Amino acid sequence: xxxxxxxFISIFNNKGGVGKTTLTWNxxxxxxxxxxxxxxxxxxxxxxxxxxxxxxxxxxKLVSNMASPQTVRSFLQxxxxxxxxxxxxxxxxxxxxxxVKILAGDFWLNVYSDALSVGNDLLTGNGIAKFTxxxxxxxxxxxxGHEFDYILIDLPPSFGGLVRSSLYSSDYLLVPCTSxxxxxxxxxxxSQMLPQFVSDWENGINRFKQNNYxxxxxxxxxxxxxxxxxxxGYDTRSDKMxxxxxxxxxxxxxxxxKLAADLKNSIxxxxxxxxxxxxxxxxxxxxxxxxxxxxxxxxxxPAHKMDAHQQVKNLTGDKQKWSEAQIKLIGDIxxxxxxxxxxxxxxL
Numbered sequence: 441x442x443x444x445x446x447x448f449i450s451i452f453n454n455k456g457g458v459g460k461t462t463l464t465w466n467x468x469x470x471x472x473x474x475x476x477x478x479x480x481x482x483x484x485x486x487x488x489x490x491x492x493x494x495x496x497x498x499x500x501k502l503v504s505n506m507a508s509p510q511t512v513r514s515f516l517q518x519x520x521x522x523x524x525x526x527x528x529x530x531x532x533x534x535x536x537x538x539x540v541k542i543l544a545g546d547f548w549l550n551v552y553s554d555a556l557s558v559g560n561d562l563l564t565g566n567g568i569a570k571f572t573x574x575x576x577x578x579x580x581x582x583x584x585g586h587e588f589d590y591i592l593i594d595l596p597p598s599f600g601g602l603v604r605s606s607l608y609s610s611d612y613l614l615v616p617c618t619s620x621x622x623x624x625x626x627x628x629x630x631s632q633m634l635p636q637f638v639s640d641w642e643n644g645i646n647r648f649k650q651n652n653y654x655x656x657x658x659x660x661x662x663x664x665x666x667x668x669x670x671x672x673g674y675d676t677r678s679d680k681m682x683x684x685x686x687x688x689x690x691x692x693x694x695x696x697x698k699l700a701a702d703l704k705n706s707i708x709x710x711x712x713x714x715x716x717x718x719x720x721x722x723x724x725x726x727x728x729x730x731x732x733x734x735x736x737x738x739x740x741x742p743a744h745k746m747d748a749h750q751q752v753k754n755l756t757g758d759k760q761k762w763s764e765a766q767i768k769l770i771g772d773i774x775x776x777x778x779x780x781x782x783x784x785x786x787x788l
Contacts, residue, residue, distance in 0.1 A: 697720055
């Protein structure tokens, strides 16, 4: 019987401020509400996902324990010391579904990123394990009795080593986009960089196999598949998208269609695009969360659950009820995230 493994999904855009962290968190929580087991990997040195889900005070405790790190550092540090992967410690948020666990981020990830050498580690085939550490992570967690249906990876807005490592370990790539011209531009950058990443991987694997004849350890890795994009942060009036946002949506849709075509044309060793019939490869939309997102972060509560909690007026903790319009917006956000999760479950 084939061993069951979770689906690895990198959530990435080279542009910052597209809401990838908020989307990753809310998608994970909604998937868990639907009975799925989800691991979140905070692979961004800014650690926003960990702070949001666990709370600032709890996160500070995790990163301040230098003798015994409770973050991604405990697992990865051995790769830099040539001692192999270290212990894996995962955590649970106070208001996130208990079927969601998180491998907390660490500012130390900047060190790990700098140590990932494409020339010395990847192209020579000598350090492939460093670039596929997240797959080893899943195996170690399985040994500890943890199994997951989905592993969602939150990434920094760059094309550096952390992003390469995540993509080489991932089955799928999802791209959040916001209503602006830069999102459209950054989609074009992905179409340039991803084929180069794949080419580097294939060169490295060929070199690795020259020295490890017959090894099939990495055969199914290094083949990330573009699976669509999410439109995030647009405004509505009377349940319709504003004209400016609609124009940006159309331009970004065109850019993603071109991305899919470019990837198919550039990558010939596997099918690099997953097309499950959504117009322009758009798998969902989530409108501007406004004040709801700030409250979500302050209280460590996923945005789509905020109508079960009062809003905090300020950091002193004073609370008040949501307005009817805000309650409606939270309900709309919940339905929009639900639609994205249905697409993920049905197609990925």
